Amino acid sequence: MSKELIEAAGVLAETLAEENAALAALDLPRAAAMLAGKQHAAARFIEVQASPIGATHRQAAEQLAQRLRSLAAENRVLLERAIIAQGRVIGVIARAAAPAVAPSGYGARGRSCHAGRPAAYALSARA
DSSP states (O other): OOHHHHHHHHHHHHHHHHHHHHHHTTOHHHHHHTHHHHHHHHHHHHHHTTSOOOGGGHHHHHHHHHHHHHHHHHHHHHHHHHHHHHHHHHHHHHHHHSOOOOOEEEOTTSOEEEOSOOOOSOOOOOO
16 A cells, blocks of 8 residues: 555545534534545545555555545445434424414404414524
8 A cells, every 4th residue: 555545544544534424413513624635635535545555554454445435434424424413403404494484363452453472572592
């Protein structure tokens, strides 16, 4: 295995492990900030994959490949979970921010009136 391939695989594995930790904690801003680094690490790994792997390094290469597969599978599950959670938060916020639609009618003096709860003027939430 070439030194470049080992280094690129190591950087990609560490990048995935860091992102997985952020996603597991649902720290979506931190995970999103890692996107450029992950893309760069993946591109570099793909670039050097054509490097020949010597017979003496075959077992190490297979172990490294298995680690990357495992990290990538975990990353996929965590990304899907984060997307679902984010969708739920957006849904809660959207429902809370939707104005109340109440039937309008006329009051005792012939003026139009609006029954129901008043519309929210501000919404503050931290997810």
